[in-house]
Amino acid sequence: MNSTIYNPNRTLNSSAQPRLILSKALTSCKTPRDLKQLHASFIKTGQIQDPLTAAEVIKFCAFSSRDIDYARAIFCQMPEPNCFCWNTILRVLAETNDEHHQSEALMLFSAMLCDGRVKPNRFTFPSVLKACARASRLREGKQIHGLIVKFGFHEDEFISSSLVRMYVMCAVIEDAYSLFSKNVVDFDGSCQMELDKRKQDGNVVLWNIMIDGQVRLGDIKSAKNLFDEMPQRSVVSWNVMISGYAQNGHFIEAINLFQEMQSSNIDPNYVTLVSVLPAIARIGALELGKWIHLYAGKNKIEIDDVLGSALVDMYSKCGSIEKALQVFETLPKRNAITWSAIIGAFAMHGRAEDAIIHFHLLGKAGVTPNDVAYIGILSACSHAGLVEEGRSFFSHMVKVVGLQPKIEHYGCMVDLLGRAGHLEEAEELIRNMPIEPDDVIWKALLGACKMHKNLKMGERVAETLMELAPHDSGSYVALSNLYASLGNWEAVARVRLKMKEMDIRKDPGCSWIEIHGIIHEFLAEDDSHSQAKEIQAMLGEMSMKLRLNGYRPNTLDVFLNTDEQEKARALQYHSEKIAVAFGLISTAPKHPLKIVKNLRICEDCHASLKLISLIYKRQIIVRDRKRFHHFEHGSCSCNEDASTMLNKIYRKKICVADF
Template identity: 55%
Template sequence: MLLSASPNSLDSSSSSVLLDLKKCKSVKDLRQLHAFAIKTGQIHEPLMAPEVLRCAGLSDDRELDYALKVFDQMAKPNIFSWNTIIRAFSESDEDHQQALRLFVEMLHREQNGPNCHTYPSILKACATISAIEEGKQIHCHSIKLGFNTEEFVLTNLTRLYAMCGSMEDATRLVQKSFLSHENEANAVLHNILIDGYCRHKLISKATKVFDEMTCKSVISWNGMISRYTEAGLFKEAVIVFYKMQDENVRPNFVTLVSVLPAISRLGALELGKWVHVFAEKNEIEVDDVLGSALVDMYAKCGSIESALQLFDNLPKRSPVTWSALIGGLAIHGRARDAINYFVTMKQDGIMPTSVVFLCILNACSHGGLVEEGRVHFNEMIGIYGLKPKIEHYGCMVDMLSRAGYLQEAEELIKKMPMKPDDVIYKALLSACRIHGNSEIGLRWANHLLDLAPGGGDCCVLLSNFYASMGDWKAVAEMRLRMKKLDARKNPGCSWIEAGGEIHEFVMEDNSHPQSSEISLMLVEMARKLKEEGYVPDTKGVLLNVDEQEKENIVLYHSEKIATAFGLIGTEPGTTIRVVKNLRICKDCHDWLKLASKIYERRIIVRDRSRFHHFESGFCSCKDYW
């Protein structure tokens, strides 16, 4: 490069220095060129100082302190320089207030005032720091100078109000804009509204805006898919993905990365495979980002072998890719494999992140590898200097509690640097019930109640705990408490993919078009299973009803309904894949083990925390869940 030569060998023409500044890629090179411009007097030429400022403030290797010093040395900065320094601070991760201070200074010093390029930057700074009052004043100023209808100004004004929660003002701006429906800026404005409504949890209003858009860009579709997924509306995200294709809008890289998490949560393996094939056919690069999403999808849809195969063929692997695979192995109960890949990751020179350690601890918990879990927890802190988050402590408490190390789990909770959450208390109490340790359970029961007094799940867990002790008075009190607080347990919900559709079932569900056939299949299954020695486990039913009614209640758990539908809706020998939002109960676990043997089907169920592979009367979890 020219800069590698001595300063005396540099071309002294200002056009050459300007050209070098435009190609400048480092602060070191910039300083050299700046010094040369000062030494030769070229810094006083009209274009030179502004170009030095642009390079210092807006390049990838920007240095704002240096840019500000360059700006302060300008006797009479032009409008380009003002816009450059304001934009530099508005786009940075540093002092956005400085952008506001510079804007105010500009109003006092710049004779001609701001132009249409000034407002987008200063409005962005206001939006970033939620400076709504200052933003309103700047809005008024743009109206005064007639810039408020400029497309870039209008979009940034709308974004300001949307990000600050003033959705009425944002909507009013869009409604009063004179942009045609075909104008690309009109789609941008509506995308901002959708983002704003979703940001403030107003999903139905976002949906209304999206549905009413007459000209949707691919960004509009991607945004809606992404926002539905973030809101936990996975089925809705997939429906938008289908509609996108119905309207002949071609999915791009961002579309695939956005929809794959929703597919993963629904366990829609066939749709996930289609996305993978689509990417390859349309030459969409499966890099570490899309590759990680695909590995995660295959793992969470129950096809861990496909996840492993894809992972091995990826040209590049990031820590996210490794955590996707290790986390996938963990939820499939393949703890030893997860640890082996973790060792390989470190051997490849990849620094483990806190997310990777969370996956490893989860693997140890599901696999009952207590000593390995202790080692990796200490390794995380002592060797890699990572500070455990509450999720890491939750994994440790879960691992120790499952394995019966209840006193050690209790001591860990006491030593935690942060206040335990309900997940930690639930893990401990569930284990106390399983291991019959009422002493420790009673010590912590009230902590859970204090943390989530109206939580239906917490109340049910406590009811089950008291019932396991035979304390029926406490059970009655808990039920009365739930009634007074109108506390409800999250309803069990299961999904199954069949015939290119995702079918959803809830407990005692009869809304499906084939509900009569499903019900007949359930009755037939119950008869066949009982002939093989199945006895319904109704201990979890705490309602005051007779035993037959309790048996009917457990018969219609959502995963049983989904499995029955799978048996009548798929070809013999086909693997049945079910996803459930809650932890599978013991009765359903026993039921599915026996059903896999009687109907000679492989049944894969993903519950709230892990996979269960039922085959020939056995489960991959070895009844340790």
């Protein structure tokens, strides 16, 4: 590292200014420029020599202006950092999301020990353990555990909870649990009254860490059990559990818990909002999302770049691209993730031009695009068929920005080339890329084979896919669709038979609708809802009115091997239809219905919903796993979509379900 740390020949200038004035001066810094100016003046007056001043500046750099390099530079220039300074830089490095910085924290810690002029104190270890935890460095973690015992800090409750955290994050759940049990205070015992506030808080933290660890290991059930068992909860306990659900795909549970939190009179804070918004976005619960936005405003919760990114994503995934843009434009600060969110939003809504415009604006704003921004821009190009633009963005990413393309980027390129008909080039890209291809990328190529009716390549790709993911329904469905698009029904039957033999079933379809702020979830053929009877009646009415209006069930995409009547029945009970039926009986006339589906909407539902929008005079907005469909006056916004055009041309033959 930097040798000036170890230079013993300089002396300390102790012209310390009172700390209050110092932090006031720091918080008055609004831009990195202000900070650098203040720093310059500290250097001029020699005040930077004061460890307290330096530590404050380091902290401010790292946490308020998030400039780790600058923080490190200040630390490295200190002739004789005291323990407080060491602790500060260690904490700064440990709390980043960057594994390099966390490793650096460990190296710095060992430098601190070697240097020997400053002994680690009880504030040093939590940071160092955090670095081990975040970087999953069990070996170092154990060594540090030894040191802690040697220094006699193992009784310290902050340190013991950090130890639990380290073990839990390094996936040594048994050690974590035994330490946890040793340290956790039994609230059922008579000692409860004697516990002081600090001890109680420490106890809650210990539980929170344990829950967080279970969540990170993907053991949501154990996490929830602990959450239910814990004697006291803080707002963090709720946040950990909510984000745990959200990050493991249990969106409904996350939202339910968020609502339960409010019934328990715990006020959501900034982190709560950031944690619950992704779940709201994925479910498409616009009303709840708007409420969150309002709540932040009312409760003076600052909408910064982080919360702003979550809001932009939520509005876009809930169908309000305009609102997403509006939030984006009013943000005081935008980082690479914020830009990725808006670019991804435009991509999802098929607005390639806006995506490109914003990609250029990002560069003008002095932000370096991250890998996710490139995923957004490449998928926008792909949807719009902008092959040359896509290629140029890809090479820009590699050659100019120096980002290593991930499988997602190759996936976008395969999709881009494949859609445009450059099938050979797409396949070559897969075979030549330095990453092992996954099922997703082969599926993209298979989709393109289907689109361009390349049976030869399609069969070859499907074969590879079935080897790669033999129990994934997707490849069978895609191959079957390819045969169907060529009218080869015999081959379709063969694929379906094989699926049956291998007991492979299509993923269950699932739809959500938000009514008066409550989210209702429906599976296909679902009759578990409390208003199941009314819904059934409505479905009956819908099916009758549809038939009176000339609709005939399109049973080609029903994947069951059953007779025609069965198939028609199954279609009637697709989850999106159930959600629409429920929406129709639960809302006032003319009220638009917004539905989110986990899979792609099937052609039969697509056709039915067009008619339903006409018959019931409702706007119906369906977000399927890929895009938005706005049904109104008997037509859908995606009408001009290429695949639908194909379906129109091959209406009689095509088996449409794209799943």
